[in-house]
Amino acid sequence: MFFSGKHKSTVGLDIGANSIKLVKLDHGKDGYSVSAIGIRELPSEAIVADEIRDREAVIFNIQSLIDQTDPKIKDVVVSISGHSVITDKFTIDKKTGPEAEQAILFETEQRAPFDVDDVSLDYHIIRTEEDINKMHVLLVAARKEYLRQYLDLIEDCGLRPMVVDDDAFAILNAYENNYDVDPSRVTALVNIGYDVTNITYLAEGLFCATRDVSAGSREIFNAVQKEFRLNPELTAKAMKGEMADSIDQDMFKATIISAADELISGVELAFSYFRSQTKIETIDWMVLSGGGALVPYLPEFLQSKINIPLELANPLRNIDYDPELFQYIQPEKIAPLLTVSVGLAMRKAK
Numbered sequence: 001m002f003f004s005g006k007h008k009s010t011v012g013l014d015i016g017a018n019s020i021k022l023v024k025l026d027h028g029k030d031g032y033s034v035s036a037i038g039i040r041e042l043p044s045e046a047i048v049a050d051e052i053r054d055r056e057a058v059i060f061n062i063q064s065l066i067d068q069t070d071p072k073i074k075d076v077v078v079s080i081s082g083h084s085v086i087t088d089k090f091t092i093d094k095k096t097g098p099e100a101e102q103a104i105l106f107e108t109e110q111r112a113p114f115d116v117d118d119v120s121l122d123y124h125i126i127r128t129e130e131d132i133n134k135m136h137v138l139l140v141a142a143r144k145e146y147l148r149q150y151l152d153l154i155e156d157c158g159l160r161p162m163v164v165d166d167d168a169f170a171i172l173n174a175y176e177n178n179y180d181v182d183p184s185r186v187t188a189l190v191n192i193g194y195d196v197t198n199i200t201y202l203a204e205g206l207f208c209a210t211r212d213v214s215a216g217s218r219e220i221f222n223a224v225q226k227e228f229r230l231n232p233e234l235t236a237k238a239m240k241g242e243m244a245d246s247i248d249q250d251m252f253k254a255t256i257i258s259a260a261d262e263l264i265s266g267v268e269l270a271f272s273y274f275r276s277q278t279k280i281e282t283i284d285w286m287v288l289s290g291g292g293a294l295v296p297y298l299p300e301f302l303q304s305k306i307n308i309p310l311e312l313a314n315p316l317r318n319i320d321y322d323p324e325l326f327q328y329i330q331p332e333k334i335a336p337l338l339t340v341s342v343g344l345a346m347r348k349a350k
Contacts, residue, residue: 009035012170012344013076013159015058017047017218018194018291020065021338024073025319025345032177032346034321038069039337044221044232049195049214050082052153062157075160077344081167081198084146086112087139087210089126094133104137112141120144126206138207140166163347167191168200168210170343171289174315177346181205185284188274188308190267191339192292194218197263199270201283209274213266217292223259227251241296253297260298264305271306289313293336315342 008027014020024036040061046054066073088111092103104123109116121141128135147164154161165173171191175181183205191198197213217239225235228247237243238252271283286308288299293312303310314335319342323331 008348010345010347011036011073011076012341012347013062013078013154014170014338014341014344015047015062015078016042016193016291016340017049017196017216018042018044019337020058020061021341022065022069022073023338023341023345024070025342027348032319034316034319034325036070036073037321037325037338038065039334040065040068041236044218047195050084052149055153058153059157062154062159066157066159074158075162076154077163077165077347078150078154078161079165079167079170079340079344080142080147080150081196081212082146084143085166086141087166087168089136089138089207089209091134091136094128094130094135100135104139107137108139108141111139116141118144120147140169163344165344165347167340168198169207170340170347171198172200172202172207172343173346174289174339174343175202175287175313177343178315178317178319179287186280186282187285187287188271188283189287189289189313190302191290192216192263192288192295192298193290194221197267197290197292199267199274201274201278203278203280208278208280211270211274213263213270215263215266216290217263217295217298219262220256220259220292220295220298223255224252227255239291239295241294256295256297257301260301263292264302267302267306283308286310287313289315289336289339291337294334312336313339315339 009024011024013022019039019041022038025032026035042061043057046057052058090107095103108121119141124138126136126138151161171189175189187202189200193216195216195218197216200210201208221235221239224238288310292298315338316331316335
């Protein structure tokens with residue numbers, strides 16, 4: 001079994017292009033509690049658009065983060081995303097056993113942009129409608145080469161990847177475990193990463209669709225660095241709102257808004273595509289997570305442009321934790337950044 005000892009625990013390891021996040025959750029009868037937590041920033045070009053360009057730097061920083069948080073950690077839950085991963089939902093006639101697998105494989109062949117023999121796939125039956133003999137299936141497929149390279153990286157860090165999840169489902173998992181899902185409301189979970197923004201939609205209280213936008217906070221970082229002639233360390237501080245007394249805030253806000261144009265346009269396009277594909281006219285709510293949720297002025301600007309009510313995600317909302325684990329950081333100020341790692345750590349594995 002994956003769990004052992006008196007306390008069942010799971011470690012979620014989120015390897016992003018800008019930083020590595022680690023959350024260790026104890027699973028108890030009354031819910032979850034945090035037993036270890038850590039964040040470590042990566043060199044800006046170590047990972048670009050899901051491509052690991054400086055493997056040694058990534059391994060060094062993962063190992064350093066483990067040493068700083070809990071050197072005993074070996075088993076981790078990780079996630080993948082990007083162009084080498086496809087996620088889709090479809091409806092087929094209700095089947096069981098080998099017949100169901102054959103039907104799902106056939107659907108995968110029709111939808112995958114690459115040879116189905118080159119992918120590892122998994123699926124989950126969301127719900128079955130007995131009256132019309134249909135079942136709704138959620139499919140996840142990843143290129144075997146991409147998956148193998150990723151797993152090799154984790155193993156070269158001295159870790160054991162027990163579960164490989166998808167970023168979108170980790171975000172959904174964190175949301176469902178911390179919020180009351182309103183089946184009457186269509187919700188968009190918008191996770192702004194460094195290079196990619198992932199959007200996961202819920203309708204009728206269930207997963208509906210997911211879509212990636214090829215834009216994140218990197219362009220904003222680069223624009224701020226150039227405009228104010230800052231080194232990477234000071235730029236990172238500015239992006240966290242820690243340079244308010246050192247740089248002109250009007251210019252800072254204008255720089256962020258200008259640099260966020262591609263990101264905002266991508267989200268608007270993704271929302272339009274979702275509405276046209278699902279025939280759902282209204283998205284009622286946005287929940288914003290990821291590092292981009294912490295960029296000053298960006299959430300307010302996004303809400304004003306999209307014109308949909310927005311709140312910042314708090315994946316620690318229903319989780320017990322000792323504030324001392326965060327040292328000098330206020331948990332509510334970094335919580336959106338931990339959404340994927342918390343969602344991963346909520347997974348139960350065998």
